[in-house]
Amino acid sequence: MSRCLLGEAVRYDGGSRHVPWITEVLSHHCRLLPLCPEVEAGFGVPRPPIRLVGDQERIEVQLVEDPSAYRTDQLSAAIGRLLPVVEQLDGLILKARSPSCGVHDTPLFDTAGESTPGAGLFTRACLSCKPQLVIVDEQALVSEAGRVGFLLQLFRRHHFPTL
Incomplete structure (x- = not known):
């Protein structure tokens, strides 16, 4: 669970993106484990914004304000420390974009500055480590249908992991 979605002020700008349904409803039915790879990496709060650059084969973490500065190694190390925890989970709710x-x-920005949408580094690592993770x-989770769909996937994953 992205910590910022639980209302914790851990985003790069010092803010949060609290989702009340998670803390007021879901928390009564699921164990929530707050995670923030960027805080785990020691980037601090607030912190300079980062972006992903490269291509699908090689992705780097670059500071937006200083394109010569990279944080790939720090974030990758933090993700490596979080993956053993992720292996024990049935699902994750993460922060979009x-x-x-x-x-x-x-x-994901290429050398020409054009971007294509994809998954963040932590999400990519989680799916590589545990492809069946929800x-x-x-x-x-904005719509009721989306929330119900997520809960059904979690239920199936938790109670019928081999299906």
Whole structure:
């Protein structure tokens, strides 16, 4: 669970993106484990914004304000420390568009500055480590149908892991 979605002020700008349904409803039915790869990497709060650059084969974490500065090694190490925890989970709710946690809409910039949407580094690592993991972003939980769909996937994953 992205910590910022639980209301914790851990985003790069010092803010949060609290999703009340998670803390007021889901928390009564599921164990929530707050995670933030960027904080785990020691980037601090607030912190300079980062972005993903490269291509699908090689992705680097670059500071937006200083394109010569990279944070790939620090974020990769933090992700490596979080993966043993992820292996024990049935699902994750992550922050959309985040360079670390985005599910499908994180911009990946090429050398020309053009972007294509994809998954953040943490999300990619989670899916490589545990492909059957149920992963959504907070945007998938806006509608009742999205929330029910997520809960059904979690139920199936938890109670029938081999199906």
